[in-house]
Amino acid sequence: MDKTDVLQGTLALMILKTLDTLGPQHGYGIARRLEQMSGDMLRLNQGTLYPALVKLEQQGWIRARWGASENNRRAKFYSLTPRGHKQLTAETERWTRVSAVVERVLKPAGT
């Protein structure tokens, strides 16, 4: 999947969800998780991932702390803030609603 195919809002939602499930993660961890979950359908290059992380951080939904990576290098670990948690709940709800509507519209009539 190309990066242009991942809508910015959707990517943000997926990142928030990932951090909610796994707890603090560095950028690589987030990318790997999204790849796995999407069954390798979603390959994120850095140019897509990091600007999205910056925006989430600026909005105050996630925060970053320095820590050590698995190969013992300095890495930034992102975690959900309380406000980010609220945002995730609200966005999930909205997404479910919207996708339900879309699904109903797309379903052939009568079935």
Add this chain to the structure above:
Amino acid sequence: MRWRIFGARLRELFRLRRIDRELGEELETHLSLLEDEYVRRGLGRAEARRAARLDLGGLDQTKELVRDRRGFRPMETLAHDVRYAIRLLAKSPGFTIAAVVTLALGIGANAAIFSLVDAVMLRPLPYPEPQRLVSIWEVGYKSGARSVVAPANYADYAQRARSFSAMAAFQPAGKNLTGDGEPERLAAEEVTASYFQTLGVMPAIGRPFAPDENRDGQDDVAVISHGLWQRRFGGDMGILARKVRLDNRVYRVIGVMPEGFQAPSDARGSDPVDVLAPLVVPPEVLTNRQDHEVDVIGRLAPGVSLETARAEMTAISESLAREFPTTADTRSALAPLGADQARLVRPLLLVLLGAVALVLVLACANVASLLVVRSISRQREIAIRFALGATRRRVMSELVTQSLVLAFGGAAVGLVIALWTKDTLVSFAPASLPHLGRVALDARVLTFTTCLATLTGVVFGILPAWQVSRTRPTEVLRTTDRSVIGGWAIKSRQGLMVIEIALSTLLLIGAGLMLRSLIVLNRVPLGFEPDGVLAANIALPPSRYETPQSKLEFFENLAARLAAVPGVQSVAFANRLPLRGAWSSGFSVEPLAGQPETKPQVVVGFQSVSPGYFEVLRMRRLRGRLLDPADRTGAMPVAVVSEAFGRMVLGGAEPIGRRLHRGPNMPWITIVGVVADVRRYGGLSPVEPQVYLSAAQTEVYPLPLSELAVRAEREPVALAPAIKAAVWAIDGNQPVVNIRTLDETLSLRLRERQFQTLLFTLFAALALALAIVGVYGVVAYAVSQRTAEIGLRMALGASAARILRWILAQSLTFVATGAAIGLSAAVWLSRYVRALLFEISPTDITTYAAAAFVLMTAALLASYLAARRAVKADYSCFHKAL
């Protein structure tokens, strides 16, 4: 949510470098983790690394994408440009200092003048909702003259008008404060109870007046200023229980105004009002609509416009004119209070603002001229940048940034100059400028200066920047010949030079007109000699000195005591002294036998004077005799008149021997002498007929005596303590105020003229200096660009003198063009300075010629010096080359 991101970006702005470094590290880690993953899957190190890179996309590209999200790119660019500009400017300190100093003078002068104008007429008045306050006055139906309001009319205005939420009347009434220490003359004001509500300011302690305290007998209450409370009563919190003695009458203090309160009349530049007392209008005044006595202010009701209020007041005046056809001879007029207070000084301030703006334009022209040369030297560099793909917009914004940096540098230095000169400016300013106390370099002045600096930077920066940004790289890079672009530089600089000459001609003419006016003004004969005379005001309170006789006795006693003081040449007293006041009254002249009475009543000046008056003031006797000590009550009532009396009242007939009286049952006064005319208020005031009565004939016209004048043998000011001592030897409770030499009072009267002349001369001098520097620079540059041509001419046998003449003739063309433009602009603008001149036409040919002459001489001298340097240069190398 958007502002949250904005805030975050703003904070990031200060740590951009660190953020960038950290981002690099973070991306590296990410890359290495992926690389490790590939290694685990069995790839070799190098291969794994390559694969990881391919997966993740370009590292720098990512960094750029993230940077776009962080901070503000345009601001980073700006910060970069600013740093670059500062580095470049620091490399050529000569140019930078010249430009910054030039701009600092221009911007500093503007900031200083603006701070003055802002305080005097732009800043809102210090009252709540000041835009609702209006000043109300009256205009004679026939005379068209402005006067204060008749209390009878005020009562009707206040009662009938619906456009105002409150209206108040007040009049100055200085009072002597006695008891507890030295007697003091206080600036006091009698006001209606509505005064406080109208201004929207209540006493900080105590209460305002109640309406029934505006009645006789109830009016022994006073509200005092914070200043007086602190100064005289030590800020005593029990002040409301205290009584004060004012003009020998006991008042209860019922309130203290808040700190910083300014009475509207303080704007006149007199001493600030310290005491407010209830205004009591006597019943006979309330029926007389010709007795104009009180100042009136009103507060417009919410939502009522000035026009509505004006229409209503006009309607009220018209109905009053119908109801009282014989006495209501004035109509009402109104204007916003602030504008009304500044009405007399507005033309002066506007002209000053215009002049100082011209100085700044000149400074801009000078700096633009310098920048043009500078931009030539950068032409090659900029051409290369274009060739490498820089956009025109980018290059231009960088060049404009550079001029903005210069402008802000100039503004910063200019503000320091303004800060230094502010106090001097205020101390020279005439007291007729209201609210001088608020002149300050505050946020308003800073904002103004910032806007001005931005505008300045763009104005002088845009022309060179535009030209340079049009550089065609191929053209510039192909040739080594600088004159391709140098030619344009010479032309544009010559254009700027013409502007500079025109502007400084304009300012020189302005200064010249004002200087000539001041000279003419100082030569106007006053009819008396103010130098060497010390005057003092001794306002005897009527409650203590009830009869005219008791006042006369006081002053005769005082004069006798002072005459014995060493150093005193002569002593006089009067109701008013020239430069310090006047009194006028109507009267009738006895017709000559057999002729009908032509003019029933004429108004002229009436002064009650002691015999020494003419001697102290050195007034010239023309015919007949002066007053002498024998002209006392009981003797025949006599008067001395001024020359204008015969000319303007008697139609040129001889006044001596004629008789006049002020009314049918008043005594006849015989004219016994004629003295020279005086201009009572200095050279600017007209000659008015005067009648001098003998102060000792109190039954003739008991004008209250209050002024003392002493002619000193040497230094008049040294006599001040002697005057006070003499007064207090007679009455220890009598304040002596306004002790000033007549010279000082005269110069106070001329202060406005001196102020404008001084500033204009300063601006003109600055303009001249800038223009000369500009001309020198332009000529020197033009010559340096033509080294080859000059060298060639000299090699072909032209003499140095001939070359000099050739260069001078060229610059003369531009100087003359500039001067011609300046002269025509001056003719066109002259109407704005008419009000500031005295007996000099605003198109005075002598001044114009002199200004043009001074300018052209100076400009040619500058051209000569610049050209001579060039011609003296060594051309021998050139010879060899040929």
